[in-house]
Structures are given as C-alpha cells and as structure tokens.
Amino acid sequence: MISLMPNTSMAIQLDPAERTQLEKWESSYGTPQQVALRCRIILGALAGQDNVSIAEQLGVSRPTVQLWRKRVSDQGIGQVWEIAPGRGRKPQYDQDKIIQATLRSKPKGMTHWSCRLMAEAQEVSKNTVNRLWQLHNLKPHLSRTFKLSRDAKFLEKLTDVVGLYLNPPDKTLVLCLDEKSQIQALDRTQPGLPLKKGRCGTMTHDYKRNGTTTLFAAMNVLDGKVIGECHSRHRHQEWLNFLRRLDREFPKDIQLHLVMDNYGTHKEPHVKAWLKKHRRFVCHFVPTSSSWLNLVERWFRELTEKAIRRGSFLSVPDLKQAIEKFMDAWNENPKPFIWTATVEDIIKKIDRARARAEQIKPGSTLPRGKKKAAGL
DSSP, rough: EEOOSSSSOOOOEEEEHHHHHHHHHHHOSSSSSSHHHHHHHHHHHHHTHHHHHHHHTTTTOHHHHHHHHHHHHOOOOGGGGOOOOOOOOOOSSOOOHHHHHHHOOOOOTTTSSSSHHHHHTTTHHHHHHHHHHHTTOTTTTTTOOHHHOOTHHHHHHHHHHHHHSSOOOOEEEEEEEEEEEEEEEEEEEOOOOOTTTBBOOOOOSSSEEEEEEEEEEEEEETTOOOOEEEESSSSSSHHHHHHHHHHSSSSSSEEEEEEOOOOGGGOHHHHHHHHHHEEETTEEEEEEEEEGGOOHHHHHHHEEEEEEOOOOOOOOHHHHHHHHHHHHHHHHHOOOOOOOOOOOHHHHHHHHHHHHHHHHTTTTTHHHHHHHTTTT
C-alpha cells in the first residue's frame, strides 16, 4: 500500500494498480480535461505534495484539492469521473422534447424527419440531433417490412414448425420448400463500369426484360444443401414433378418432413392425392403471412443478392444457368441456417407488435373470422 500523511492534508491510501490506472487516465488522449486535472491532484498528493503546493502548481484553489483528496480517499479512484448533482454544464436545449418530436410527429407534407429538418424545427444544430438520435438508437430514415399473421391457427402452426426446427424427429429429414416465382432475366441497356479503387461498380437503372422463370427449391435443414429446378410456370403439375424428384433423391426408408407455405398449388387436389399415396411425406404449413418461418426464404435472399440482382441476362437460359451455377457452388460448401428462436420469444415479440398495431387501428390484427364477428 502507498500511504501519505502531509502535515495539514488528508491521507490517501491506494494500491499500486490504482496509481497506475490514474496515470493512464491522466495521459490518455481521450480523457476529458476535468478528469485529467483530478488525476493530477491525486497523483500530486501521492507524490508527497501538500494541498497548497498542488493548488499553486495546477492553478486551482486549496479547497478543490481538499475536496478531491477526501472523495478519492472515501470512495475510490472512480470518483474522478463522477459529476456531483447540480454541477457541470447545463443543457441549452430540451433533449426530451427533441426525442418526443421524433417519435410523435412528422414534418409537414413528409413521412419522416431528417437531421437537418429536425434541427431547423427545434432550433439546434444538426450534430446535436444526430448525437441524440445515436444515443437513443433512433433511425427515422430506415424502415423494414413486416406483417402480423391473422391466421386463426397461428399458434398451432408456429409451434409445429419451430418444434420441427429445434427438435426434429429421429431418422427423418426436414426440408424447407418454396417457389421463387417470376425471376426476371434483365439485360442492362449499357455495360456497367467495373470496380476500381475509390469507386464501386456501376450498372444502368434501365433494362430490357427477356422473360421470366420460376425456381422450385428444397433446402435440407440438416446440412444446408439445396435441390432446385427451374420451370416456366408454377402450376400443380410442376410442383408434382418437383415432389417426384425429391422422392427419387432421398432413400425410401427416410421420412421427409416438408415445411411449406399455404400457396394454392401446394393444396391442389392432385397434389393431395399424390401425397396421400406417398406417406413418407409429412407436410407442415407455416401460418399465412409468415414466410419468415420458412428457412428456404433466407436462401432465396442469398441467391438474389449474390447471383441475380447485379447480373445481366440476355435470355431465360442465361438466367437459369446462373441459378444452377450458384446452387452448385453453394452445395460444394453448404452453410445450414440454424434456427434458435423459441416459441415463447416469438410470441412475446408478436404480442408487443399486435398491441401497438391495435392501438393505431383496432381490429387490424384480428383473424378474419373474428374481425367479422366483432363487426369491425
């Protein structure tokens, strides 16, 4: 322990590690000057100087030196960072007013605030608004799409699918199936400029549309591999052909659990009859407006971002070839998407969103049958 007892000064006892920490704070570039000054006061006391000498050397009053000696001695070195209630610089603007204006109002004739619009309305600088928005994690310029399911059997279907992801049955495979329809073969009107230092790659905003295709895909939840094929249409005939391919791809003694949406093709009478004859296919339907439950949708995003959006395709065969190349490359090094959210966590989040939506528009999230019964 380091102990110092000047004739007229309060003793300070600090560990060597605490003294080292004070020296780091005092010399750090990012330390506020008032904190650095307090560190110098304590370091001077530890060096054997009395209050008068420290005050003269640092240009402060003797009571100030005495104050910080006492605080650090009683409460530790962390006190050099504390500001006593009622002290410090007073705010020149009402922070809560700016935050509430961001949350509760909109600029005239517009959908959301910008830093400069809010700064002008509140008569502060744009940097002040930006700092407050960062502090409170407010991002008025961003939005995301989401829709609450109004399926009357939402909880039942949610529990079924999430349970399948988190605890699949033994000696079975879970496949996520869906169609990505109307994929456009777009040819840009001019060649794009390549990536270079200081400039991103470019492509024209306009394009020539050379037709469309529909991708039928099934992702194995266990290993992340994808089976897919493209068709010009997405009727029940094409869907049956895809199911027959899945029947051929996997050993006959393995039961296949299929996660799919409520698209009419999946429930067409011919499809139902075929599935009835092939008992190893067990269907699990996600709730309506809940495509986020189907993991193959996440793979479709990978396909779109990495193979289609920036591509230029002279014809539908070119587009199909690009899709097949991406699938081949993916299956060489597949990355399964791991589902971690529990039913309880999902329900809590949805309940919060539903409560807020009902405040804005009563009845907007009720199942359709209940909404009619309630006369909304």
